[in-house]
Amino acid sequence: MTPDQLDAALHDIRWTPDILARALGCDVSLVHAWLDGNAEIPMKVGVWIKVVADHHQAFEQTKPAGVKGKKYLE
Template sequence: MTPERFSECLLHIRWTPINLASALQCDLSWVEALEAGNAEVPAGLAAWLETLAQCHEGAGVPTTYRGRGHE
């Protein structure tokens, strides 16, 4: 997985590197290295992120609730 696709996957999932580090319970510095291309994204992590990103891309975000407040 390229650093560009890594970042793109996080955008589709709506995660920051901090969110991913929290989910994986790993060091933020490692996630930042993956994002910068200074470390290789492990195949298993790449596959997982691709699966999540494709799910989010396909599902989209519902627009029905925009502007809605607590009534």
């Protein structure tokens, strides 16, 4: 996975580098190094985040539309 692909995957799933770092249990500086191209993204991380992004995109297609813009009024 390239830094641009990682950035696109994070955008697709609406995650920040901090959220990815917490999900992986690493320091956010490592995620920033991946995104900046200063460190190689491990293959297992690339595959995992791609699967997460692919599933998120699939689920986006099935989310309920009937609640968009609704508010709770007592």
